[in-house]
Structures are given as C-alpha cells and as structure tokens.
Amino acid sequence: MSGFETIIGLEVHVQLNTQTKIFCSCPTSFGESPNTNVCPTCLGLPGALPVLNREVLKKAIQFGTAINATINQNSIFARKNYFYPDLPKAYQISQFEIPIVGKGTLDIEVGGQTKTIGITRAHMEEDAGKNIHEDDYSKVDLNRACTPLLEIVSEPDMRSSDEAIAYLKKLHSIVRFIGISDANMQEGSFRCDANVSIRPKGDSALYTRVEIKNLNSFRFIQKAIEYEVERQIQAWEDNKYAQEVVQETRLFDTQRGITRSMRGKEEAADYRYFPDPDLLPVVIDSALLEEGRQIAELPDEKRQRYIEELGIKASDAVVLTSDLEMATYFEAMIAGGASPKLSVTWLSVELLGRLKAEASLQNCGISPQTLSTLVQRIQEDKISGKGAKEILDILIEQKGGDVDLLIASLGLMQVNDDGAILQAIEEVLEANADKVSEYKNGKDKLFGFFVGQVMKNTKGANPARVNELLKEKLG
Structure with a gap:
C-alpha cells in the first residue's frame, strides 16, 4: 500500500428515536410482529398523504448543533425514485437540493493526532422496509417503512480504515449522548455505506469509487474497507483497474471476508429527484430553532x-x-x-x-x-x-x-478505635519480645510480621492506622 493513498467517504443512516414515524402516526417500536406497525401512508396506498413529524425536525437541528453545522431554516422534501420490494411507493421521500443540515465538522483522534473530518450534509428521509430471505422464498416486513432517518454524508477526508472507524465511533457517541437515537447497530438503528477509492500518492485526482452497502458493525466496516482497498490496489498493479474497478454497489460477505458486486451504482440523475408535491417546503421558525439548539453535554x-x-x-x-x-x-x-x-x-x-x-x-x-x-x-x-x-x-x-x-x-467492619488497636499492638509486642529486639537491631522486615499479627488479633483493624500506631510504638 506504500505507493497508494486511500480515499474514504462515509454515508451513515441514523434512525431517530421518535415515538411515531416521520410521516404518519404508526409507532416506531422494534421487534413487533411483521407488518403490524403499518397504515395506508407507510404502505404507500393510493390517496394516503404524509404529515411531517415535528420531532424529527427538532432532532435534526440538535445534530446540526452538535457538529457546528449550518441549519437551513428553509428546506425541501424530494421524491427519490427507485424500485425495490421493501419500498411499496416505488419512491423514497428524502431531501436533495436543500437539506436541513448543511456543512459541519467532526474532530477525530488517531495515533495521538487530531484530524478534522468535513461533513457535507445531513438530511431527513424515511426508511424502507426489510426483506427477509428464507430457503427458496422471500418475505417483506414493512414495520420499518417510514421510520425517520437522518442520513449523514461526510467529505472524502478519511485516509485509512482506522480514521473511518474513529469517525464512526465519534458520530455514534454524539447521537447517543445528545439523545436523538439509540444507535443500536444490531437492530439497524446505525448503519453505514462506505465509499472507497485509491490513487497513487501525490496524485490529486479522484478515481473510481466503490460503495460498500449496509454495514452494521465497526469490525465488519473496518474489514470491508481494508479488503476493498487491497482489491483495488491489486487491480491497479495488474493493469486491470479500469476493467475490474467500476462504479458499483458492493456487499460485504462476512463469512468469506470479501466484498462482492451487488448492482451498478446509480447517479443522482438515475433517481429522478423532484420536489414532493404532497409536502410543503419545511420552514423552521425561531422558536423551533432555539428549542433544537438546546442539546445535552457532548x-x-x-x-x-x-x-x-x-x-x-x-x-x-x-x-x-x-x-x-x-x-x-x-x-x-x-x-x-x-x-x-x-x-x-x-x-x-x-x-x-x-x-x-x-x-x-x-x-x-x-x-x-x-x-x-x-x-x-x-x-x-x-x-x-x-x-x-x-x-x-x-x-x-x-x-x-x-x-x-x-x-x-460477614464481619468485615474495620476497627478504627485507636484504643483497641493499641491494646492489640501491646499484646503482640509482649508475646514476641525476641522479634522486637531483632527489629530494633536492624531486621526491618519483621515490621510486616507485627502488622499481620495485629490484623489477625483485631479481626479487621484499619491497616493504615495499624501501620501508623505500630511505627510510633516501635519507634
């Protein structure tokens, strides 16, 4: 890797811990029976209209405040069109041109050095459902559909998997400390897509990037990035970079420790973004902005x-x-x-x-x-x-x-009565006059013996006080 530089940008999806979903009143509770926390709106049925959850705005503002970002008091929801079984509307309500949170920064520490990572944006959107694959068939659970997400997009400022993990752990810590998400990675409340590319050292160009999708453990994220960097370097050195490294979405196979192709990577134009006609532009008034600015200690x-x-x-x-x-x-x-x-x-x-x-x-x-x-x-x-x-x-x-x-x-109460301790010391010294003489003639190691005998006789005297009083007595 000595001749190459790694370029990493991360997209983190954080489920916000609101009581209800972003555009309807269905609960966001985890672990319910499949397809029970659903309604016409999150099922995408004709005629159902979204209504924005105010709490989502507040939590987005809190995050923007935590990273010293610009808060856009006017933002727009857009439709992001794509077709998957877990997205019944065939589009996702997200933000594109004007997100609620603009540019911010996050400081990380790696190897004793502090580095600032730029955050491009953080925008609100709805989560999709969940596909469950069993044997020869697949099922779709839409309980998660319409759960509020904050997608946090970094600049491509990270140069190693260690920096990427430090950034993710810092981000994970922030969203938990300010109380906007439980960030439970096992339940999918905090998951990451990693964009990875390489370039020869000294080169300023950005080459083909590969997106590794839906990583939900720090260990797997690190392994996936390291494997992908190795794969791209090998392709470059074999003069097969252009053929083997194409812009695509890949998955990380946790069993084999490799990334594998999932699908071609879409560009923004492929999603055919346009303002959602069912939602008014978001206007944050000064009262809500001030409320969102109140965050817990970072x-x-x-x-x-x-x-x-x-x-x-x-x-x-x-x-x-x-x-x-x-x-x-x-x-x-x-x-x-x-x-x-x-x-x-x-x-x-x-x-x-x-x-x-x-x-x-x-x-x-x-x-x-x-x-x-x-x-x-x-x-x-x-x-x-x-x-x-x-x-x-x-x-x-x-x-x-x-x-x-x-x-x-258990009889563990320490004896702190000086009188009782002194009496025990007197008894021990009288019973061991020969050892007292040896001690006074320079055999200092016997002090530990006297301490042990006093502790034994008192059955729990304060050791520090025993030492002090014994030194005075023998002195």
Missing part, C-alpha cells in the same frame, strides 16, 4: 469537565465518556456521594473487570447507588479494599444486595 465537553472539575486522569476520562451508559453510571455514583477518583477505579476496573462477556452495566443487577455506597464505606474506613472486593463478588453473584447488611453479616 462527549468531548464531558471529558474535559471530568479532567478539569473532578481531577480525573485524561486516560480515565476517555474511558468514562466512551459510552453513554458508562458516563451516566459514573455520574450517578458521584451524585450519591462517592469520590470521583475511587469511583473510576471501582467502576472501570473492579466492576467491569468482573462482568462476564454477556453482562453489561444495565443487566448486571448492581445499581450505581449500590456501588456508590460500597465506595463510600471504603472512604469512611469502615471496610478495607480487600473486604470491598469480597462484597463486590457477592453482589455480582446474587445480582445486587445491601452493602451495609453484607458488611455486618
């Missing part, structure tokens, strides 16, 4: 706040803001009174380190309030770190529980 802002206000290390702040559930869980812990720094350790290292692959923060059974209580008991010296780990193991096993009851029932 991941980068949250990360910076954690570092500056909570004293969290930069690397830990990156981990905490990599996922919305993680950040929400962490903030609930510190709201309950836990130390931010201890919360980082007990959440990202102790709790997540113990969860099995199929478990998550949502289904592990341990609420942020429970973990916050455990951390606070460590802060209050009521329990040792070792004892807290023992309790955490039990909480995971039984999917929750009362921290204070577990501390009491």
